[in-house]
Amino acid sequence: MTAARTAARRLQDWIAGYTPLPGVPDELIGPDGKPRAYWRDFLDVMARLAPEEAERRFAAADRHIRDTGVSYRVHGEASERSWPLSRVPLLVSAAEWREIEAGVIQRAELLETVLRDLYGDGRLVAEGALPAAAVAGSPDFLRPLHGVAPPGGKFLHLYAADLGRGPDGRWWVLNDRTQAPSGAGYALENRLILSRALPALYREMNVDRLAPFFGALRAGLAAVADRSDPRICLLSSGRYSETYFEQAHLARYLGLMLVEGDDLVLHDGRIHVRTIAGLKRADVLWRRVDADFCDPLELNTSSRLGVPGLLEAIRGGQVVVANMPGAGLAEARILLSFLPALCRRLRGEELRLPNVATWWCGQPQERETVLAALPELAVAGAFGATVPGFPGQPSVLGAEAPQRARLEAAIRTRPVDYVGQEVARLSTTPAWQDGKLVPRPFVLRVFAAATPEGWKVMPGGFCRISDRPDARAVSMGQGVQTADVWILADRPVEATSLLPRRDRVPIRRIAGNLPSHAADNLFWFGRYLERAEATLRLVRRLCSSLVEADPAIQGSGQTLDRLQKLLVAWGAVPRPKPGDSGVAASAVAAAALNQAENYGAAIALVRSARRASSAIRERLSADSWPLLAELEERLGEPGEATLSEGETFHRADRALHVIAALSGLAQENMNQVAGWRFLDMGRRIERGINTCRFARHLAEADTTIDDLDALLDLIDSQISYRSRYVIGPALAPVRDMVMLDPYNPRAVAFQVERLLEHLKALPSLREDGMPEAPLRLATIISGTLSAAQAESLDNSQILGFEQKLMQLSEAVADRYFLQGRNAARPEKLTGLY
Template identity: 45%
Template sequence: MPASARLEDYPVDVTAGDLFRDAPPDVAAKWLAMADGLAALREEAGLPVQEVVARQIQDLGLSFRITGDDDERPWPLSPMPLIIDSAEWAELERGLIQRARLLEAVIGDIYGPQKLVAEGHLPAALVAGSRYFARNVVGIQPGKGSHLHVYAVDLARGRRGTWRVLGDRLRLANGIGYALENRLALSRSTGALLGRVHTRRLARFFSELRSGMARTCARENPRIALLTPGRLNQSYPEQAHLARYLGLPLVEGRDLSVNDNRLFVRTIAGPKRIDAVWRWIDTNALDPLAFDARSAIGVPDLIEAWAGGRTEVTNWPGAEVLEAPAFAAFMPRLCKVLFNEQPLLPNIATWWCGQAAEGDVVRKRLDELVVTSAFGQFAEGLPGGRAVAGADLTRAQRRALLDGMQRRPMDYCGQETVQLSTTPALIDERFEPRPFTLRAFVARGSDGEWTVMPGGFARLSSSSSGDNHAILMGEGDLSADVCVVDRVAPRRPVESRLDETPQVRRGGGILASQAADNLFWFARYVERAELTVRVIRALLGSTIEVDAAAGSNPEVVSRMLALLVEWGAITPHTARLPVPQACHAALAETTMSGGVAATFGFIRSTGLTLRDRFTSDFWRIASRPLPPFDSQRPGALLRVARELVERLGALSGLLSENFVRGPSWRFLDMGRRIERALGICSTVSFLAGDDGEHNDALGALLDLSDSQITYRTRYLTGPRRAPVLDLLLLDPENPRSLAFQANAICRHIEALPSLGEDLLPEAPLLEARALLGPLKSMSIEAYDSAEHLGATEARLLALSETISTRYFLQIEKADVPAGAGLLA
């Protein structure tokens, strides 16, 4: 059956206010055309449309985290977008711009003359009662005359087609990145289908958003950063994607510092000026010296730099005071007072219980209303501070709620229950009605005027009724693109600044010290995991393969197990177990830092901070979980070890080939070279540290160093000590030799920027040259492995510490919050 017929037979109550059923005929035709296009896509791909879209989501690396989850989930995008007629959207645009103007005026009064409170239009308790009211911002005036730069608003469409405001989002514009990601994923999945239904593009809005933030800065080509709370934040993937798309450095508070009332980011080339930050953290956490002293994610003295007019902050600190649901009760009156206008886009009816008459209304109509916290914080009788429908309360819950409202009425609001419109959602290849809310976005453009994104982010509820107070994606919810469509194609395509040919440039912009740190350690963990798995593979091969390099020599097996103990992969007790059990323990180990599972955890957690720098192919490999290895059979474990060696080899290859040869790549490769050099020192010390000719040990050493073929090509004899050690220690042409690693490290450090103007070599370069010198000036006959390997290992550890001191942030462990993800 064609998709259009399925959509025409779409089962929904006509009185339910469905978006498709309510559409005018020419707009309904676009719904049907979209459904036809999805059916054609299914036929062409031979796969369900959901799977086609899911593959694009995977390629783009789109994910999210539900509160309480440790791991991210693939982004749940419905293939069928919401389709809204441009005429209906024009009415919404006017209402959104009016509301943005109103919010700007109210914020300006709250932090300025406070006439609304003085004249009785706003109760003082309403302002002071909000946890987001920033008292020490009162009296500060914006340099360019605006408190808001970007604004998000949740909208509900009622069953009669009337749009209303559910809530204002002034603190964080969550969802703006997901709106962009939804459009990217859908357009890549469906080709020209969105264009055929005349969907308006989003690129111009994002261009105007960036230009609007730049407009407020003092410099002509300002540097704007996106300030994130870090990788553990629920919307971090969205922030990373948004920063990459807009070309903004993604920074954390510890990347930034204030000097002489100017904001700087710490980079490998020294401090670089930041002119504006788009903050994605609460005002209370923004500056520990001005607000909450316990904040570990803010920037000390940031408010001083902002108040002095030398750093712009988007949005204005304290702007989120208006997010409190209680303010919704006063917005219609304030619109009349400030503009002498009726709201074009009304909010849902709200009664603040801090007023006696309104409190009585809520108590009398409790069964008809939803009760929510007036200020978005704990209120007695509201489980978890969430909104509750009065009709759903048990007798005991009702009594507890009324008691709480009696004691502190100002903590509660009553709101009307909104019956949400539905929209067609493609579920298991059939269309089903889903209640939806729409998050729209408004931003100041290059001229300082408000512009509205022609679309947005829709959340389709998993329940038939929908939770119109939910802010974030929940279990079973879907997202959907929002397509604003013109009934006829525009005469000329809408131009976008992002489509213009940019000025040609090279290089990758600034490299923050923390990003360099994470790149350095990411590569070290990849190299460390690969070498550990190579040892495990050699051990397992020796138990089941007759021609394995280690053979059945128990001494070689014992030495390799001792190597795993030295690296913290297994305990000395585990090393005495049968080889398969010891290898299984090394693969599964999570509590010891050298275990394979633990190291893969480090790879993933460090990689999360670098999402804006990695390609989707790379991240898909890096974030893949370990293969299952429940069995302790040597053959099964050997297959796992081989798969992991191949996976880690693919990562190393992508690290080598997919990065521009700039500072980011240099720190990746430096980390890789230092870790490989340390591994060479350890393996040579354990397997060839004496003066004897242990052929099995030397063969295992060549295997672990992936140098068997090179040795056999060069020598006709079996493994011999001098040529093996020359190949692995002093040969500058062997990419697996110690000399090669030292030479590469020197070249990388020489290419990095210097802080001084005297052109004298800095400490890392001196350390690297001291490491390389003996390897270049010594023959293998003069090389005392016991003495020189120990000295080389000490120099490598000193070099790693010197690189850290010179280029990375120096943060005491006691200053790092638990779970912040800072790795040693």
């Protein structure tokens, strides 16, 4: 009873302390000034959780976000930001959702009809329902596609509407999203995170499931292809996209191939994916690249994101693009002023979801209306995302006196570029702040997918909540939170998933088609991890030598000197400048661990591995991300230079444990097909090169026992050597174990044998029976190693093997990756639509 009274008091405190903003509709408090029933039910269950239990659950959710790398990128920033998820979902009743659903479907059908006319007969313009400037003046109107029927029959395959409550309590449309709507994948991730944090509450509230929508979306994309088993690709602008995490998440969840423009090529009138097995036809492209950047031959010639010849393939009906390039025309704000009349004209009905009142200044009467009421209105660009003459501003308030004169002059000079809009203050929803609920403005993005059975609306959406009480717009670049959206069904909801319901599913055992850019990133992910491991082993050995109690083992310091020279050659620490008195070995070890400005330092290599892996998110196990985050964490704060030898040793040793776990994860959890082979080839080549370097520095003719002992430690072969030889380390046996032993997993010969196995298993582009360059070179290296003798092996021969392995790496890149004129392009920045 005490717990129940405490929960009741907590609930009462939350509600009593919640004060909606004056004159603004609120989700928690209804028009009657009382909490809505379903919100009270939600808060009642939340109040039963002890504060420490609630905190533990949400801390686990935050940890999941961090460990799995859920993130986004603000336009212009190089680094990603962690995903900001609100602890409180947005709740919508089933009855209210049915109205939203009907309005979104109506709007999607209306815009599809409008686009079909504008790119077809053009009757709306010819009959005066739309001014020609509303079409021809838009940069999103693609003239090369005028008169082209969209392959698959639709301009819009995915539509989104940004909604907010109007002052009358009804839902209003703030913006239409038809270019390449983003946010659906983040909505899915929000649901996964919050339903795990509050599983009982999620079930008790009868929250509608999202899986059926995504299944219908995929079915809709498959249905428009002209093959029964189509290859559906998600076309991304690359890992520097603001929403790359979402794109990778959707590709993995829906089983799509994630590709970039570099991966695609026009061949015989069709779009093909460049894979390691050659060109493979792409039937459907789900586009997440602005239309203007899709084809540098016919559209934006400076684009490095698109596919040369894509429009030619569309005109030939050889590829379906969702959404059809040019569909972004329907996003222009100018259209908002004509949609109510167009709905009556084309559908004989009123809009179920009204727009924000909009007046286009290109019409004399509307222009004078806007100018007369300028202090009460907001001015926005008629076509673009920002106001012409006001860089970076999506809208400008006429009430702001210093800008009013500029606004008026700009509108009179080029009126066609501007619209005036009613200033709509966004409605509010509860957000959690400092242990209490506070009202915050929000925008709800609702998605609709075209399916074989008609339009299907996601029962939920992508909600963005502002951190400012008086926000009039919400953007992910302006410090906002996101919230899961719970549509509360009238009855218990059946658990669903994307698993097919058919009794029989065709069984497949195929390696799949690996795009060239994915193979490249997997290869380098493996190389960076192996390079980081080598640096860590050097650091650990250097520290263990420094703390060794027996000075006889430490010797004269020759081994220490050689280890430090290796770290210098590695790029883990800077090369000493002439006249420097030298740096203490302990400082060298610490610098090699976490000085990020040194390209060979462990922290720099781990970050390089994370960057490579971020481009292949959809191909790595979800367990990889927590391990990568832990690996970086265990290396400590970058630039820490005051670490003792013992602490540096401890951090390096713990980091090596994490790398061992990552290696085990790749060996045991990755399907051992082409992607796994490239990851492993990267590790094998790098390990072979590193071992050669170790041997050249520590197994020279004048080597000492300490040097050989250090070499065996670096390649983790101490136990194997001692079990095989009674005597201590000797030059020839150590060289044999390090270089030539095909049974030692750390020996160069072992790496080359595994490389041969991988190369033989990979597809060949040639059908003449002759080995391709990588296989031929690996065979030569293997034969030379097999014929070599440890007694006569010298540094020049070891250097030769090292150089051959570097040549093999280049041969693999030339054969399987995008090289030369087709080289992978640099940073690819795109907007959040």
